Amino acid sequence: MNDYPSLQSLTxxxxxxxxxxxxxxxGQHIIKLLQEQDDSVSSIVCFDKRPYRNNLGHKMDxxxxxxxxxxxxxxxxxxxxxGVDCIIHCAAETSIDLKADEKTLYSVNVEGxxxxxxCAVESNIRYFVYVSTADVICxxxxxxxxxENTCMVPKKPVLGPYASSKYxxxxxxxxxxxxxxRNGIGRLSTVILRPxxxxxxEDPFFVSQIIKLAKTSPNNCLPRVDNxxxxxxxxxxxxxxxxxxxxxxxxxxxxxxxxxxxxxxDDTPVQDPFDFVKPYLDQVNCRVSDRPLPYWILIxxxxxxxxxxxxxxxxxxxxxxxKYNPRRVRYLCTxxxxxxxxxxxxxxxxPFYTPDDSKKRSLQYYSKL
Numbered sequence: 432m433n434d435y436p437s438l439q440s441l442t443x444x445x446x447x448x449x450x451x452x453x454x455x456x457x458g459q460h461i462i463k464l465l466q467e468q469d470d471s472v473s474s475i476v477c478f479d480k481r482p483y484r485n486n487l488g489h490k491m492d493x494x495x496x497x498x499x500x501x502x503x504x505x506x507x508x509x510x511x512x513x514g515v516d517c518i519i520h521c522a523a524e525t526s527i528d529l530k531a532d533e534k535t536l537y538s539v540n541v542e543g544x545x546x547x548x549x550c551a552v553e554s555n556i557r558y559f560v561y562v563s564t565a566d567v568i569c570x571x572x573x574x575x576x577x578x579e580n581t582c583m584v585p586k587k588p589v590l591g592p593y594a595s596s597k598y599x600x601x602x603x604x605x606x607x608x609x610x611x612x613r614n615g616i617g618r619l620s621t622v623i624l625r626p627x628x629x630x631x632x633e634d635p636f637f638v639s640q641i642i643k644l645a646k647t648s649p650n651n652c653l654p655r656v657d658n659x660x661x662x663x664x665x666x667x668x669x670x671x672x673x674x675x676x677x678x679x680x681x682x683x684x685x686x687x688x689x690x691x692x693x694x695x696x697d698d699t700p701v702q703d704p705f706d707f708v709k710p711y712l713d714q715v716n717c718r719v720s721d722r723p724l725p726y727w728i729l730i731x732x733x734x735x736x737x738x739x740x741x742x743x744x745x746x747x748x749x750x751x752x753x754k755y756n757p758r759r760v761r762y763l764c765t766x767x768x769x770x771x772x773x774x775x776x777x778x779x780x781x782p783f784y785t786p787d788d789s790k791k792r793s794l795q796y797y798s799k800l
Contacts, residue, residue, distance in 0.1 A: 452522030657723035
């Protein structure tokens with residue numbers, strides 16, 4: 432017989448949850464679900480560099496505490512952790528630009544995560560959910576039905592320093608699992624989530640950037656790129672947020688999952704990425720070109736342009752526009768899709784939002800861009 436709490440006891444013994452990156456894309460949806468769908472939570476601490484605003488219009492019934500600060504600041508982090516039982520850590524530096532600052536990526540994503548783990552131990556916090564990304568295992572080769580035990584971390588991830596920094600942070604989270612808390616009573620239990628590329632309300636990256644690119648293209652037409660058979664697996668942000676709640680609950684029920692990673696997907700159809708974005712482009716009077724550009728010719732051209740820019744940069748101050756970023760093209764035009772069986776079996780995770788509901792909510796958001 433084990434000493435783990437029962438599912439029913441979770442709602443009786445309520446906890447306080449700290450969400451880092453609470454003002455961001457994913458963080459907003461986590462706060463929404465904690466407020467509206469989680470009876471096991473008594474109060475919420477919102478932690479971000481930006482003040483929290485309820486952009487999603489969710490209920491505000493549970494007490495909320497707002498802390499503005501940097502996850503690398505030990506003093507403000509310790510203050511934020513007062514009275515907290517669980518941390519959901521989704522704050523991150525997410526730049527994949529050609530000019531991405533590798534030092535900042537490492538400082539925020541790795542050292543910031545390490546600071547949170549150290550402060551959690553000192554503050555006697557038992558549960559730590561780290562939101563990483565499936566991008567840590569996306570390299571130059573396609574992935575078909577990838578699982579946690581079949582996908583190796585590539586030496587050269589498609590998204591470069593960003594993906595590398597997230598993986599380095601994962602290693603810190605694994606190392607932190609099982610650390611004795613300062614009070615000598617409990618141990619820290621950590622878990623790692625790897626959601627695929629996200630879309631939905633408050634998205635500043637994926638579909639929003641594609642809409643921006645289409646609007647700056649001739650005739651509002653996004654060039655389609657053909658790489659023979661390209662399929663992308665994207666996840667609605669609300670379902671990724673739901674996975675965070677399920678991971679939190681599972682850690683309380685079974686600390687035996689500590690230190691493990693879980694791929695998170697939903698039931699959004701796996702399809703050509705240009706077909707996926709088409710309905711959202713239609714909403715803003717943009718379209719995808721009928722005639723595709725050959726992938727390899729485009730990549731060779733972009734790499735050549737990038738090489739020339741780097742070559743002349745010491746002589747002339749010149750920057751390459753992000754639409755010429757070969758990293759983005761490689762990522763979008765390489766097939767990556769995954770198997771979420773482990774999350775289903777070990778976390779009891781199933782998507783909270785259906786594909787139709789996810790699309791409806793997303794269309795309403797992107798149509799206003």
